[in-house]
Amino acid sequence: MMNCKHATSLMSQGQDRELTLAERMQLKVHLMICNGCSNYNKQLQLIRETMKHLGGRNPEH
């Protein structure tokens, strides 16, 4: 079974290339049973979102 170290690497690669079907399936199964990696995945998405808006953010009202 996939371990967390491998899963984090695949989640990162998933942001940079299209994962293969087998990779996606394995990752999906892992994320269903692993809280830590599931949180990690959400955090990566938030980091990506933050990077996009870095600099030139509109001031809060």
Place this chain on the structure above:
Amino acid sequence: MCAEASSDKPVTSPQDNDSGQISALRDEMLRFATLQLRDTHLAEDVVHEAIVAALKSSGNNQSASLKTWIFAILRNKIVDIIRERSRHPVEQLLDEDLGDLDAQFNNRGHWNKEHKPVNWGHPETVLANEQFWLIFEACLNHLPENTARVFMMREHLGLEIREICNELSISESNCWVIMHRARMRLRMCLEDNFLQEEDAL
């Protein structure tokens, strides 16, 4: 598509005389440019150039907010500098110490209890928190220099991995590894610092 302020396209600008507001934005622009370029003098130069360009074309159009518009000019100037720099190959990209990254996992490759990522809560709430942005910038500044450079090209400037590796003359798989480490370091730094702040509130 959002408006881009590249040198060959006319730039839209707010119509008022905005010099007062522009100088108020200067500090923020400087911080942003320094973060990207990691060179204070170069950052000052590029901010100065962006302000001059902004003042010159002020009065064309009122569509974009001043801040968005002036940062678009600045960002394009920074992209030019980064692209120019990238023509020189990066050396020793992968020699950083990985001890702290590996230490998050046990010998079977699963998270150690104390390093297991936690739930940060709603993304909207996190992004609305001013403190988060400050800590994010600080964490970004703590990335190893070359790692930060590749990460910025990918995540902030939106270049494709293939383009980045080509420009830096490194293999695609090396690029993935660099990105993976950058994300992992950033995440770890955010969790250590931002969540502690939250707990203290």
